[in-house]
Amino acid sequence: xxxxxxxxxxxxxxxxxxxxxxxxxxxxxxxxxxxxxxxxxxxxxxxxxxxxxxxxxxxxxxxxxxxxxxxxxxxxxxxxxxxxxxxxxxxxxxxxxxxxxxxxxxxxxxxxxxxxxxxxxxxxxxxxxxxxxxxxxxxxxxxxxxxxxxxxxxxxxxxxxxxxxxxxxxxxxxxxxxxxxxxxxxxxxxxxxxxxxxxxxxxxxxxxxxxxxxxxxxxxxxxxxxxxxxxxxxxxxxxxxxxxxxxxxxxxxxxxxxxxxxxxxxxxxxxxxxxxxxxxxxxxxxxxxxxxxxxxxxxxxxxxxxxxxxxxxxxxxxxxxxxxxxxxxxxxxxxxxxxxxxxxxxxxx
Amino acid sequence: xxxxxxxxxxxxxxxxxxxxxxxxxxxxxxxxxxxxxxxxxxxxxxxxxxxxxxxxxxxxxxxxxxxxxxxxxxxxxxxxxxxxxxxxxxxxxxxxxxxxxxxxxxxxxxxxxxxxxxxxxxxxxxxxxxxxxxxxxxxxxxxxxxxxxxxxxxxxxxxxxxxxxxxxxxxxxxxxxxxxxxxxxxxxxxxxxxxxxxxxxxxxxxxxxxxxxxxxxxxxxxxxxxxxxxxxxxxxxxxxxxxxxxxxxxxxxxxxxxxxxxxxxxxxxxxxxxxxxxxxxxxxxxxxxxxxxxxxxxxxxxxxxxxxxxxxxxxxxxxxxxxxxxxxxxxxxxxxxxxxxxxxxxxxx
DNA sequence: CTGAAAGCGCTAACAA
DNA sequence: TTGTTAGCGCTTTCAG
Numbered sequence: 001x002x003x004x005x006x007x008x009x010x011x012x013x014x015x016x017x018x019x020x021x022x023x024x025x026x027x028x029x030x031x032x033x034x035x036x037x038x039x040x041x042x043x044x045x046x047x048x049x050x051x052x053x054x055x056x057x058x059x060x061x062x063x064x065x066x067x068x069x070x071x072x073x074x075x076x077x078x079x080x081x082x083x084x085x086x087x088x089x090x091x092x093x094x095x096x097x098x099x100x101x102x103x104x105x106x107x108x109x110x111x112x113x114x115x116x117x118x119x120x121x122x123x124x125x126x127x128x129x130x131x132x133x134x135x136x137x138x139x140x141x142x143x144x145x146x147x148x149x150x151x152x153x154x155x156x157x158x159x160x161x162x163x164x165x166x167x168x169x170x171x172x173x174x175x176x177x178x179x180x181x182x183x184x185x186x187x188x189x190x191x192x193x194x195x196x197x198x199x200x201x202x203x204x205x206x207x208x209x210x211x212x213x214x215x216x217x218x219x220x221x222x223x224x225x226x227x228x229x230x231x232x233x234x235x236x237x238x239x240x241x242x243x244x245x246x247x248x249x250x251x252x253x254x255x256x257x258x259x260x261x262x263x264x265x266x267x268x269x270x271x272x273x274x275x276x277x278x279x280x281x282x283x284x285x286x287x288x289x290x291x292x293x294x295x296x297x298x299x300x301x302x303x304x305x306x307x308x309x310x311x312x313x314x315x316x317x318x319x320x321x322x323x324x325x326x327x328x329x330x331x332x333x334x335x336x337x338x339x340x341x342x343x344x345x346x347x348x349x
Numbered sequence: 350x351x352x353x354x355x356x357x358x359x360x361x362x363x364x365x366x367x368x369x370x371x372x373x374x375x376x377x378x379x380x381x382x383x384x385x386x387x388x389x390x391x392x393x394x395x396x397x398x399x400x401x402x403x404x405x406x407x408x409x410x411x412x413x414x415x416x417x418x419x420x421x422x423x424x425x426x427x428x429x430x431x432x433x434x435x436x437x438x439x440x441x442x443x444x445x446x447x448x449x450x451x452x453x454x455x456x457x458x459x460x461x462x463x464x465x466x467x468x469x470x471x472x473x474x475x476x477x478x479x480x481x482x483x484x485x486x487x488x489x490x491x492x493x494x495x496x497x498x499x500x501x502x503x504x505x506x507x508x509x510x511x512x513x514x515x516x517x518x519x520x521x522x523x524x525x526x527x528x529x530x531x532x533x534x535x536x537x538x539x540x541x542x543x544x545x546x547x548x549x550x551x552x553x554x555x556x557x558x559x560x561x562x563x564x565x566x567x568x569x570x571x572x573x574x575x576x577x578x579x580x581x582x583x584x585x586x587x588x589x590x591x592x593x594x595x596x597x598x599x600x601x602x603x604x605x606x607x608x609x610x611x612x613x614x615x616x617x618x619x620x621x622x623x624x625x626x627x628x629x630x631x632x633x634x635x636x637x638x639x640x641x642x643x644x645x646x647x648x649x650x651x652x653x654x655x656x657x658x659x660x661x662x663x664x665x666x667x668x669x670x671x672x673x674x675x676x677x678x679x680x681x682x683x684x685x686x687x688x689x690x691x692x693x694x695x696x697x698x
Numbered sequence: 699c700t701g702a703a704a705g706c707g708c709t710a711a712c713a714a
Numbered sequence: 715t716t717g718t719t720a721g722c723g724c725t726t727t728c729a730g
Contacts, residue, residue, distance in 0.1 A: 002489060004707055015717050020709060030715060045487070050463045051403045052707035055722045060400060062443070062464070070432070071425045071639065080420050083446050087453070092460060094411070095444040097432050104436070111441060114399045115411070138394070140351060223643060264643055271645060290420065294572060294613055296620060296645050353723055364701045369725060379699060401723035405706045 002047060008040045023048065054116065063317065064094045064112045065121040065146075066105060073289040074259075074306060075123060078146060081310025082121060089318055091118070102126040106135075113139055119317040121146045125191065128153070142320035142327075146313040149192030157320065157329045159313040160193070161304035166336040167197035169302055170256045170284050171204025173338055178347035179254035179282060182214040185230065185266055187221035187258050194221060194258045197286055201256055215252060219262065226257060226265030234273045253347060254282040260289045260301055267295070267343070282344040298341035305334050352393045360389045372397065403465065412666065413443045413461045414470040414495075415454060422638040423608075423655060424472060427495060430659025431470060438667055440467070451475040455484075462488055468666040470495045474540065477502070491669035491676075495662040498541030506669065506678045508662040509542070510653035515685040516546035518651055519605045519633050520553025522687055527696035528603035528631060531563040534579065534615055536570035536607050543570060543607045546635055546651075550605055564601060568611065575606060575614030583622045602696055603631040609638045609650055616644065616692070631693035647690035654683050 009019040014033065021029045022037040023046075040046075054060045063086050067075040079095065086093045094117065098104040105126045112120055120139070123146045128136065133153055136143065144157040174182055184201060187194035205214060219229035237251055257263035263285030267277050277283050277297060285292060288303035316330045358368040363382065370378045371386040372395075389395075403409045412435050416424040428444065435442045443466065447453040454475045461469055469488070472495045477485065482502050485492065493506040523531055533550060536543035554563060568578035586600055606612035612634030616626050626632050626646060634641060637652035665679050 002707095006707075016708075017710080017718080018716055021716090024709085028715070033715080047459070047463050049404075049465065049707050050460075051400055051409060051465050052722090053709070054400045055398075055404050055707080055724090056709045058722080060464075064441075069429065070419060071422065071429050073420065073422065073425075076420045076422075076425050079444070080418065080446060083419070083444065087446075092413075092443050092445070092457075092464065094441045095428070095432065096441070097429060097436075108441075110396070111399075114396050115409075115441065116398065116400050268643065268645075291640055294617065296617075351723095354725095355723075365724080366702080366726080367700055370700085373725085377699065382699080398723050401706090402725070403706095404708090404723080405725045407706080 077306035081307035085314035163196035167200025223265035226262035426655035430656035434663035512545035516549025572614035575611035
């Protein structure tokens with residue numbers, strides 16, 4: 001059995017209250033007594049039972065983060081930022097993967113609330129129906145939406161990258177390099193972040209004098225989805241022109257993929273079609289996952305400050321602990337920036 | 350204030366004990382009464398306070414995993430396996446990143462024990478001094494070492510990939526392809542897993558008739574470390590032979606990096622030196638992180654079943670919950686296998 | 699089948 | 715400065 005406060009109180013011939021005070025607040029107790037208790041605690045290897053403490057204080061010193069899949073390097077980087085910030089503040093982090101399952105997401109949220117976590121970071125993309133939304137809103141623990149557009153769920157704090165501006169930057173970059181025939185490799189329409197990037201990109205092209213509307217190809221927002229979709233597209237084009245052997249050139253000279261995973265898949269498809277990046281096609285992505293810099297060619301992309309986003313979300317969350325639900329939601333938009341690497345080249349005019 | 354068992358007991362005009370029984374064990378209570386209570390619970394949105402329950406049962410239904418850095422895709426995959434298994438068993442997972450800091454590692458372990466987690470998975474590589482080892486051994490919660498050789502810490506259950514055999518496989522593969530001049534890109538000597546791979550590799554080459562001892566280059570076990578070390582080596586060779594422009598060929602025709610991150614860094618260094626993989630140098634790695642298959646060329650590597658390792662570790666851990674400390678440690682060695690992709694080629698004899 | 703009562707280990711008024 | 719007294723919300727004997 002573990003040694004309890006009572007044990008150390010008995011050993012020192014004081015009351016548990018005195019022992020508790022010595023170990024915690026520390027003031028309102030004679031220095032000598034306090035020392036005696038501290039010594040006994042160390043000697044007996046006393047480990048306070050935080051769960052008992054939690055029961056009375058109502059706080060667990062635990063935060064939770066719900067993500068889609070921690071194997072996604074984007075989430076991993078977010079999570080690391082979250083965890084470091086939590087650690088510094090003296091909190092632990094419980095991690096929940098729920099993929100796209102809103103069932104699993106709700107299951108977690110229930111468990112977390114039952115465990116009285118002090119706050120929840122919601123990064124997963126699983127949609128919630130209105131019953132679930134309602135349930136969330138009654139949550140005692142503060143919730144911040146991290147990289148998850150509110151989507152009907154008003155009233156929560158949010159931390160988001162400036163996706164629109166990132167898309168714009170991508171458009172500017174490609175157009176500035178002289179590209180006119182451009183492919184937009186877009187994701188599912190119902191993803192708010194991806195949609196914002198798309199919009200920003202389109203606007204940037206429109207704003208450019210003579211900016212023609214790009215081709216739009218929609219795919220799953222992962223490598224395989226992008227690779228598959230683009231491969232099919234390139235193949236179909238070759239067929240149509242009866243160029244079974246020769247790869248199609250000239251349909252577009254640049255491509256924007258709304259995230260790096262898609263950019264990676266697209267790059268593969270391009271090489272597999274016998275074309276070259278950036279000689280035949282320039283590629284620009286979005287996210288700047290660590291891996292992007294290690295590709296051949298290193299990927300030009302829009303960087304979002306994932307680690308800092310995690311940190312910022314924890315700061316907001318902690319500011320809301322103990323506050324009434326729905327207390328002054330904060331909205332933080334994080335800056336993005338272009339990272340020029342080698343997958344884009346300028347077109348000679 | 351949250352609704353408690355007492356509230357629902359009052360609403361149903363029964364005792365809290367009856368309410369508790371109805372909500373849990375469910376037997377020993379009249380069906381009609383039980384139903385009434387269940388209904389009330391739903392109606393009042395009752396959420397049991399698990400921390401109160403934990404105080405009496407002594408279980409928290411929480412597991413913890415201590416890793417180096419979740420951004421490392423290897424850990425992420427392990428973690429996902431762990432989390433899925435925990436989820437299925439009705440547990441939550443707290444995730445702790447401690448890099449190489451044994452301070453942070455110990456800090457976590459203390460917190461976790463104070464929070465009465467039901468078990469701890471140790472994957473981090475931070476070394477523990479003997480005082481820390483002693484402390485660990487007195488832990489009430491079971492501990493399993495996941496991908497972490499016991500290194501003096503006997504008595505714990507372990508889950509490890511068959512690193513030795515993986516190294517052997519790599520050696521066999523290269524030798525079987527006809528390579529004779531081989532470079533071993535090794536990691537720090539004090540890493541047990543990496544050292545086992547190294548040993549296996551060396552043995553395989555020795556076992557081959559005419560297998561010459563490979564060159565050994567030691568580097569940090571990450572991409573940049575490997576890239577740097579290999580670049581320097583290639584450069585120095587070029588200098589020595591007064592071939593500033595022409596890249597050095599022929600010193601070795603194949604290379605084994607003891608993990609994929611290193612293989613990736615090495616591949617970069619090779620291309621940056623103007624050489625080609627696999628034409629000039631074949632490369633084989635270890636781990637089979639997801640990314641390996643998306644490289645150009647896709648990396649040949651030794652696959653370890655990371656996800657399954659995570660799952661296996663949880664199974665063992667759960668088997669030990671509630672058992673006395675040091676109870677029948679289990680040791681599980683997971684099989685590895687060769688994944689042949691395009692970074693290795695056969696040498697014509 | 700159900701109620702009463704004790705207690706998990708700790709904190710926090712309130713007294714002394 | 716210290717001890718006493720109540721709980722926190724739940725489970726779990728033990729009676730009834």
